[in-house]
Amino acid sequence: MSSEPQQSTDSETEQSTDQDAYDMSHARLALTLCNTKNRAGSETDVQALEQMYKALGFRSTVRRNLPAKGFWEELEKFRDDLEQMEEPVSCCFVVLMAHGEEGILLGVDGQTIKLEELFSMLTNKNSPALRGKPKVFIVQACRGDRTDTGEVVPPAETPEKSGETVLLSNEQLPKLPTFTDILHVFATVEGYIAYRHEEDGSFFIQTLTDVFTNMKGHILDLLTEVTRIMADAELLEGGKLRKVNPEVQSTLRKLLYLQ
Numbered sequence: 638m639s640s641e642p643q644q645s646t647d648s649e650t651e652q653s654t655d656q657d658a659y660d661m662s663h664a665r666l667a668l669t670l671c672n673t674k675n676r677a678g679s680e681t682d683v684q685a686l687e688q689m690y691k692a693l694g695f696r697s698t699v700r701r702n703l704p705a706k707g708f709w710e711e712l713e714k715f716r717d718d719l720e721q722m723e724e725p726v727s728c729c730f731v732v733l734m735a736h737g738e739e740g741i742l743l744g745v746d747g748q749t750i751k752l753e754e755l756f757s758m759l760t761n762k763n764s765p766a767l768r769g770k771p772k773v774f775i776v777q778a779c780r781g782d783r784t785d786t787g788e789v790v791p792p793a794e795t796p797e798k799s800g801e802t803v804l805l806s807n808e809q810l811p812k813l814p815t816f817t818d819i820l821h822v823f824a825t826v827e828g829y830i831a832y833r834h835e836e837d838g839s840f841f842i843q844t845l846t847d848v849f850t851n852m853k854g855h856i857l858d859l860l861t862e863v864t865r866i867m868a869d870a871e872l873l874e875g876g877k878l879r880k881v882n883p884e885v886q887s888t889l890r891k892l893l894y895l896q
Contacts, residue, residue, distance in 0.1 A: 658855070658892040659771050660727060667697040667730040668715045674702050674745050679734060681838035682777065685846040686732060692850045693895050695730060705744030708733070712758050719766040728771045728893070731759070734842070737778030739827055752776065762815045769813055771893045773820045773856070777839050781828035787880035820893075821886040822860060832872055832881055840867060841883055855892040860885050 667690050673679040683699060690697040700711045712731065719726055733755065736743040742750050761768045824831035824841035833839040841863075848863050864882050872879040 656891075658894055661894060663725040663727040664722065665693070665695040665728050666715075666719065666726060667695040667732070668712065669697060669699045669732040669734070670703060670708055670711055671699065671732070671734040672702055672736070672743075672745055676734070676736065676833065677835035678833050678838045681836065682734060682842040685838060685843055689846040689850050690730075702745050704746035705742070705748035705750040707744060708742060708750045708755060712755055716758055716764050719764065722766065726766055726770060728773070729759070729767060730773045730775065732775045732777070734777040734839075737780065739780045742778055756819070756821065760815050760819070761813050761817060769818055771818050771820065771889060773822070775822045775845070777824045777831060777833075777842050779829075779831045780823065780825055781830070783829045784874065785829060785880045786878065817888045817890050819888050820856065823884040825881055826884045829881070832874070832879070840870070840872065840881065849895060853896045855894050857885070857887060857889070857893075859895075
């Protein structure tokens with residue numbers, strides 16, 4: 638990667654380590670649920686994730702080749718184990734990798750599980766141990782069968798200016814909304830294919846693990862870099878050029894630094 642990460646000043650670092658950033662000084666846990674059957678290259682993704690977890694100080698668990706119900710059962714066990722821990726938890730990652738369609742994953746038994754059912758298990762309501770803590774879901778799965786050939790951007794085109802958004806702080810509120818502190822990161826946008834190489838692994842997971850491991854910054858900045866790299870690349874499918882980009886859905890209240 639040719640670009641160097643921007644360096645922050647001491648004052649900027651101090652500003653982002655107190656109320657503006659999540660406390661990452663306690664346990665970091667990761668769960669990877671990956672169906673490798675009929676998904677050549679997925680073991681390469683698991684290896685890349687394990688290396689990333691080690692570099693970022695996460696304790697990880699990997700489960701392979703699950704029936705649809707198994708995704709629920711493994712995530713439920715993961716959540717229940719968190720509730721029993723004596724050590725506080727700072728953050729969790731849940732990586733879901735399988736064949737899929739919009740809103741669902743396919744188990745090795747051919748049955749389906751709704752992503753929303755899995756996401757709901759770790760809300761502030763349903764997971765007290767993670768209440769107010771960042772919960773990151775990473776989904777490597779197709780969300781449909783559409784393909785993107787890309788669009789040409791004229792050199793003279795200038796980006797539109799977006800209006801400013803005012804963020805209201807929840808720091809003084811006695812309660813948190815049920816669905817804050819969650820990050821959903823999908824390998825592709827709604828309705829489209831996610832790409833996976835039979836030897837090199839999936840384009841999304843390989844790009845994400847490389848950026849998260851080798852660059853510094855808060856997670857939304859890192860995901861912007863992941864999107865840039867993926868958007869700039871040209872993929873070949875059946876001899877035809879394709880474009881793809883991830884989709885990020887965030888309700889994080891603070892900055893999340895992994896390094």
